[in-house]
Amino acid sequence: MTGKSHDVDVIVAGGGMVGAATACLLLRCGFAVAVVEARQPPRFDPEGEPGMRVSAISPGSARVLDQAGAWREIEKRRSCPYRRMHVEEAGHPDGLDFESVSFGLERLGTIVENDLVQSALWSVLENHPLVDVLCPATIQSFHEIKEGIEVALSDGRRLRARLLVAAEGATSPLRRQLGIRQDVWEYNQQGIVCVVTTDPPNPGVAWQRFLPGGPLAFLPLADGRSSMVWTRPADEAEPLLSLPDDPFLDVLSEAAEGGVGKPVAVGPRAGFPLAMRLSECYSSGRVALLGDAAHVVHPLAGQGVNLGLADAAALVETLLSARHAGAEGNVPEQLTKWQRWRRSESQVMAGGTHAIRALFTPSALSGIRAFGLRQVGKSWLARDFFIRQAAGLGRNAPRMARGDSLKALLRLRA
Ligand SMILES: Cc1cc2nc3c(=O)[nH]c(=O)nc-3n(C[C@H](O)[C@H](O)[C@H](O)COP(=O)(O)OP(=O)(O)OC[C@H]3O[C@@H](n4cnc5c(N)ncnc54)[C@H](O)[C@@H]3O)c2cc1C
Missing domain, CATH: 3.50.50.60 (FAD/NAD(P)-binding domain)
Structure with a gap:
C-alpha cells in the first residue's frame, strides 16, 4: 500500500x-x-x-x-x-430513568x-x-x-x-x-473526579443530579464503587479538592442526598478545568x-x-x-x-x-x-x-x- x-x-x-x-x-x-x-x-x-x-x-x-x-x-x-441511567434535578428526586431494554439495547454504556x-x-x-x-x-x-x-x-x-x-x-x-x-467557551468550572465507596454499593446505575453549581455524577465501577465527576464553579472547586476526606464526604453526602448510596470512603481527588x-x-x-x-x-x-x-x-x-x-x-x-x-x-x-x-x-x-x-x-x-x-x-x-x-x-x- x-x-x-x-x-x-x-x-x-x-x-x-x-x-x-x-x-x-x-x-x-x-x-x-x-x-x-x-x-x-x-x-x-x-x-x-x-x-x-x-x-x-x-x-x-x-x-x-x-x-x-x-x-x-x-x-x-x-x-x-450499566443498563440504567437516572437523571434528576436537586429538589426533584423523581427525575428521569432510562432502561436499556426500553430502547432495545443490551446496555446503555x-x-x-x-x-x-x-x-x-x-x-x-x-x-x-x-x-x-x-x-x-x-x-x-x-x-x-x-x-x-x-x-x-x-x-x-x-x-x-x-x-x-x-x-x-x-x-x-x-x-x-x-x-x-x-x-472557546471557558466555563469557569472544574470537574472534580475521584473514586467513592457508597453504602450500599452502586447497583450498576449511572446516576446524575443537576445541582445549582453543576452536575454531580456517580458512574458504576466493577467492584461496586463509583467514579464520581462533580462539576463545581472554579472558586469552589479548589477548597473542595483540599478538604480532608471526612469533611469532603459530609459535603458530598449533602449534595448527593442519598443518590446511589451514602458516600463512606473516598480516594484521591483531582480537578480538571472545563471548557x-x-x-x-x-x-x-x-x-x-x-x-x-x-x-x-x-x-x-x-x-x-x-x-x-x-x-x-x-x-x-x-x-x-x-x-x-x-x-x-x-x-x-x-x-x-x-x-x-x-x-x-x-x-x-x-x-x-x-x-x-x-x-x-x-x-x-x-x-x-x-x-x-x-x-x-x-x-x-x-x-x-x-x-x-x-x-x-x-x-x-x-x-x-x-x-x-x-x-x-x-x-x-x-
Ligand atoms: C472530568 C472529565 C470526565 C470525562 N468523562 C468522559 C466520559 O465519561 N466519556 C467520554 O466520552 N469522555 C469523557 N471525557 C472526555 C475525554 O476524557 C476526552 O475527550 C478524551 O480523553 C480525549 O482523548 P484524545 O485521545 O483525543 O486526547 P488525549 O486523551 O488528551 O490524548 C492525547 C495524547 O497525545 C499525546 N500528546 C500530546 N502532545 C503531543 C505531541 N506534541 N506529540 C505527540 N503526542 C502528544 C498525549 O501524551 C496523549 O497520549 C471526560 C473529560 C473530563 C475532563
Missing part, C-alpha cells in the same frame, strides 16, 4: 485513546502506520486501585474498539456495563478506566508488524511534498506519509501550527484533527472520547471508500468529505451539552428546567433520540458503530 516515496501511509501524532484507536483501525485495514507519542503511556495494573479517569463508553464506541482489536481485552480486565482503554489499544499496536511506534517523540515541523507530507521529529528523524492525523489532545501543537482557529472548544475546521490539506484536538465538550453527557472514536471510525470508512473507488491519491478531498460529516455531528453534540449546562446554571429559571425535563420524560421520540445519540447509534454514526465489521467494510464497494 505504501508508495516508494513514502515511509508509511499514515502518521498518527498522539497515542491517547483516540490516536491509538485510529492507528489500530488503520493497521487492521492494511495501512502502514507510524505513531508519534510524546509520553510513555501508563501501564494498566489489574491488581491496582481503579484509576481516577474513567469514560462512559457508548455501545457504538464499544463496537469501534472491538474492530480496533481492544474491546475483548478491556471487558476481560475491568469494566462495568460501559464504564472503563481511561488507562485500560489506552493500554489495551497499545497492546494491539505493539504486536502489529505494520506499525512503527515512536515514543517518546514529537513532531517539530511538517511540510507538503509531492502527493504526501513530510514531518521532522524531535530526534532529528524525518518521515513521509500520505496523511497526517493530529490526535494530540486539546492543546494540539499541530492544530496551532496549521493556524486553525477555535471557538468547550470547537475548531473551525477539522482538516487542512493532508492533516486531519481527531478527538480533543478538534473538539472538546463539557463532560456532563460523557461524550468526549465517544466523539473522538466516531471520528476515527468515520475517517477509516472514508479512506476505505476512496480505496474502493480507486481515488486513494486524493487525500485532501477525502478529508474535506470526512470533516463535513464529523464536524456537523460534533457540533450537534457540543451544542446540546452546552445548552443543557446553561439550563442548569443558577440563573436559569427552575420552572423552565422542570418543564424541559418533563417534556423529555413524556415524549418517547425525544427519549429515543437522546438515547440513540448518546449510545453512538444515531443516523449519521459510522457504519462500524452501527455494527458493520471492518471485514465487511473492506469488501464493500463505494
